Amino acid sequence: GAVVSQHPSRVICKSGTSVKIECRSLDFQATTMFWYRQFPKQSLMLMATSNEGSKATYEQGVEKDKFLINHASLTLSTLTVTSAHPEDSSFYICSARGAGDAYEQYFGPGTRLTVT
Amino acid sequence: QQQVKQSPQSLIVQKGGIPIINCAYENTAFDYFPWYQQFPGKGPALLIAIRPDVSEKKEGRFTISFNKSAKQFSLHIMDSQPGDSATYFCAATSNTGKLIFGQGTTLQVKP
Numbered sequence: 280g281a282v283v284s285q286h287p288s289r290v291i292c293k294s295g296t297s298v299k300i301e302c303r304s305l306d307f308q309a310t311t312m313f314w315y316r317q318f319p320k321q322s323l324m325l326m327a328t329s330n331e332g333s334k335a336t337y338e339q340g341v342e343k344d345k346f347l348i349n350h351a352s353l354t355l356s357t358l359t360v361t362s363a364h365p366e367d368s369s370f371y372i373c374s375a376r377g378a379g380d381a382y383e384q385y386f387g388p389g390t391r392l393t394v395t
Numbered sequence: 396q397q398q399v400k401q402s403p404q405s406l407i408v409q410k411g412g413i414p415i416i417n418c419a420y421e422n423t424a425f426d427y428f429p430w431y432q433q434f435p436g437k438g439p440a441l442l443i444a445i446r447p448d449v450s451e452k453k454e455g456r457f458t459i460s461f462n463k464s465a466k467q468f469s470l471h472i473m474d475s476q477p478g479d480s481a482t483y484f485c486a487a488t489s490n491t492g493k494l495i496f497g498q499g500t501t502l503q504v505k506p
Contacts, residue, residue, distance in 0.1 A: 322499050372439070
């Protein structure tokens with residue numbers, strides 16, 4: 280199956296700083312990437328959808344100025360959490376979808392963000 | 396309308412048992428229903444998925460049953476093993492690709 284990687288797998292940052300998370304599709308071209316957030320023992324909540332070369336579309340309630348998403352190439356999308364606060368601590372997961380399939384998404388291994 | 400309701404929240408079975416997890420949806424525009432398995436600290440992995448034009452799909456020990464009129468679908472795990480202990484999520488989507496996840500079911504398979 281298709282492989283999606285995320286970097287870093289874990290990050291700890293101080294309150295007020297920014298942190299960037301990378302999502303890469305390793306063996307296919309991802310025309311669309313999705314970013315999810317998952318709090319402990321909860322389900323995945325879609326934050327935003329990004330198409331290569333276009334601005335991301337954010338779900339209701341997600342601050343686009345706080346969670347900056349860039350999808351500059353067909354294999355890389357980045358999520359930058361700006362001015363992070365402890366309440367932003369969560370598990371961030373990306374997924375990627377290729378051009379040939381409207382439905383199947385391949386998930387990355389996730390990034391654990393802890394804001395102190 | 397966008398919700399997917401999943402039950403039970405947790406489930407304990409003995410090795411060899413057949414855990415069943417149920418999901419229900421409202422939005423009739425959904426036309427793809429995947430199930431994911433997630434281990435602690437890992438991303439979800441696709442187990443099996445079904446389209447609404449079939450009532451059942453099997454892949455290995457995993458079976459999806461789909462009832463279009465009732466807007467319900469379920470996952471059955473045959474001959475469950477301790478290694479199947481994980482959290483399972485159902486989801487639904489249309490061709491937008493936006494996955495709407497159920498609340499998750501934590502499965503424990505006892506040896």
